[in-house]
Structures are given as structure tokens and as C-alpha cells.
Amino acid sequence: MDASRSHRSDMAPIKVAVAGATGRMGQEVVKLIQREENLTLVGATARSKVGQDVGEVIRIGRVEVPLTDSLDDVLAQGPDVLVDFTTPDLVYENTEKAISYGVRPVVGTTGLTEKEIQELDSRCQEAGIGGIIAPNFAIGAVLMMVFTAKAARYMPHLEIIEMHHDRKLDAPSGTALKTAELISQERQELKQGHPEEKETLEGARGGYKDGYRVHSVRLPGLVAHQEVLFSDAGQLLTIRHDSLHRESFMPGVKLAIEDVMSRRGLVYGLEKILDL
Numbered sequence: 344m345d346a347s348r349s350h351r352s353d354m355a356p357i358k359v360a361v362a363g364a365t366g367r368m369g370q371e372v373v374k375l376i377q378r379e380e381n382l383t384l385v386g387a388t389a390r391s392k393v394g395q396d397v398g399e400v401i402r403i404g405r406v407e408v409p410l411t412d413s414l415d416d417v418l419a420q421g422p423d424v425l426v427d428f429t430t431p432d433l434v435y436e437n438t439e440k441a442i443s444y445g446v447r448p449v450v451g452t453t454g455l456t457e458k459e460i461q462e463l464d465s466r467c468q469e470a471g472i473g474g475i476i477a478p479n480f481a482i483g484a485v486l487m488m489v490f491t492a493k494a495a496r497y498m499p500h501l502e503i504i505e506m507h508h509d510r511k512l513d514a515p516s517g518t519a520l521k522t523a524e525l526i527s528q529e530r531q532e533l534k535q536g537h538p539e540e541k542e543t544l545e546g547a548r549g550g551y552k553d554g555y556r557v558h559s560v561r562l563p564g565l566v567a568h569q570e571v572l573f574s575d576a577g578q579l580l581t582i583r584h585d586s587l588h589r590e591s592f593m594p595g596v597k598l599a600i601e602d603v604m605s606r607r608g609l610v611y612g613l614e615k616i617l618d619l
């Protein structure tokens with residue numbers, strides 16, 4: 344990363360708002376903001392929580408979080424950055440709204456289409472602010488994707504297998520889609536498998552992308568895992584990443600919050616702000 348882009352420690356703390364603060368990821372982000380001296384929490388949204396009404400102050404870890412279901416109320420408080428970990432059907436509207444308030448979006452929520460990402464980039468450019476959408480903030484996962492793209496150049500026969508917890512709403516994962524995008528930039532389209540192959544159980548061969556297959560596994564107890572299998576005559580290469588805890592995403596979230604403070608326009612993927 345360009346050092347001149349990073350937020351200096353002698354500057355005022357970055358004011359951060361969190362959309363989806365009661366969620367699995369939102370709670371980790373609140374804890375991150377609490378432990379980092381250069382970040383301060385100015386507001387948080389959620390839908391509701393059993394036994395805790397929206398509009399009240401709730402406790403996440405050691406932090407008291409004033410919670411509302413109105414993103415406008417939070418954005419009107421003038422945060423520098425909105426971190427969004429909500430749901431695929433909310434994320435576009437939330438991000439668009441943040442930009443309209445001049446608040447820099449840091450988006451982890453998956454489900455945005457290529458067209459929506461382009462539109463949000465134009466909106467950031469017009470507003471003269473920075474933003475980032477990253478389908479995976481774990482540095483190890485970003486390396487896994489970048490290494491995968493490199494390997495695909497030399498070993499184009501591959502399949503992606505992503506594995507997540509069973510509360511996940513979208514399949515395939517945002518990480519698998521981003522991996523596929525990076526692979527497609529490096530690998531010529533190639534038909535894999537037998538041309539007369541037939542599925543006798545629908546879905547058995549997974550989803551189809553540029554000639555290869557993407558498989559999604561959902562099981563309780565998993566967090567976020569992906570392996571990419573490559574093969575060539577007589578050899579198999581496996582590139583795998585495991586997030587064992589959601590803390591794994593936090594160094595990347597912090598980096599993104601600091602990065603958007605001095606960027607103009609929106610980037611898609613944490614690899615764009617890492618010096619790889």
C-alpha cells in the first residue's frame with residue numbers, strides 16, 4: 344500500500360458508523376473500532392434484536408452502542424466512513440445513501456452486481472470521495488485469490504469449492520465470484536470435463552463459469568473456507584484458505600477504513616490497496 348495514503352496517528356480519529364452492528368461481522372467491527380485509537384464509533388444500525396429494541400443502547404463486548412434502524416439518522420451525524428455488513432438486498436441502497444451524504448463506504452456485504460459496483464464508483468467519483476467494496480477482508484483469502492489467478496495461467500484445469508456456515512444467504516460466495524473474476528483475467532476459456540457428461544442428480548457438477556465449476560458447501564460450524572483444485576497430467580495442486588474466526592477479517596477492514604480517507608473513487612477488492 345502507498346504509505347502516503349495511510350491515516351496518520353497524529354490526525355483526529357476517523358469517525359466510523361456501522362450498518363449491521365448486531366450481526367456476526369458487525370459485532371467484530373464494533374470491537375475493532377473500540378480497540379483502535381485512530382477509530383471512533385459514531386453510530387450503528389440494525390433491524391432489531393430479541394429483547395433489545397432498536398433505539399436503545401446495546402452492549403457489544405465492552406462497548407455501549409446506540410442503535411437505530413434509520414441509516415439517515417446515523418449518516419446525519421457526519422461519520423467519515425460507513426462500514427456495511429448487512430444483507431445482499433440492503434447493501435446497494437445503503438451504499439448509495441452513504442455516498443449521497445458524502446460518507447465513504449467500506450462494504451463487506453456480498454451480492455452487488457458488476458453494474459451496481461460501476462454505478463457506485465461513478466457516484467464516489469462525482470462526490471469526490473473514496474470507497475471500497477471487498478468480498479473478503481481476510482489478508483490470507485486475498486493472497487489465496489491472487490495465487491489462484493497466477494496458478495490458473497499455468498494449470499487452467501480447475502474447480503472452486505467454497506464452504507461456509509449454514510446461515511449464509513448467498514451462493515456462491517462473494518469470494519468465489521471474485522476468485523472467478525481474477526481467474527478469467529489470466530486464463531483463456533477452456534471446456535473442462537467430458538463433452539457428453541450428464542448430471543443424473545441436478546446440481547451435482549456445481550455452477551458453471553467460463554468452462555469450470557464452482558461448488559458451494561453449507562454446514563453448521565464452518566466459518567469461511569475455500570479451496571481451488573488445479574490438475575494437470577499426474578499432478579494436483581490445491582490452494583486453500585480457512586477463516587477460523589471472524590477476527591480474521593478485521594486487519595483488512597481497518598486497512599480499508601484508513602485507505603478510503605485519502606482515495607477518490609471506489610475500488611473492488613482488497614488486493615487493489617495491498618502492495619502485492
Ligand SMILES: NC(=O)C1=CN([C@@H]2O[C@H](COP(=O)(O)OP(=O)(O)OC[C@H]3O[C@@H](n4cnc5c(N)ncnc54)[C@H](OP(=O)(O)O)[C@@H]3O)[C@@H](O)[C@H]2O)C=CC1
Pocket residue numbers: 362363364365366367368369388389390391392412428429430431433450451452453454477478479480481517592
Ligand atoms: N467481506 C468480508 O470479508 C465478509 C463479508 N461477509 C458478508 O457480510 C454480510 C453480513 O454477514 P453476517 O455478519 O454474517 O450477517 P448477519 O446476518 O450476522 O448480520 C446482518 C446484519 O444486518 C442487519 N439487518 C438485516 N436486515 C436488516 C434490515 N432490513 N434493516 C437493517 N438492518 C438489517 C442485521 O440486524 P438484526 O441483527 O437486527 O437482524 C445484522 O445486524 C454477508 O453478505 C456476508 O456474506 C461476511 C464475512 C466477511
Ligand SMILES: O=C(O)C1=N[C@H](C(=O)O)C[C@H](O)C1
Pocket residue numbers: 453478479480507508511512515516517518519566567568
Ligand atoms: O457470509 C460469510 O460468512 C462470508 N461472506 C463473504 C463471501 O461471501 O465470500 C466472505 C467470507 O467468505 C465470509
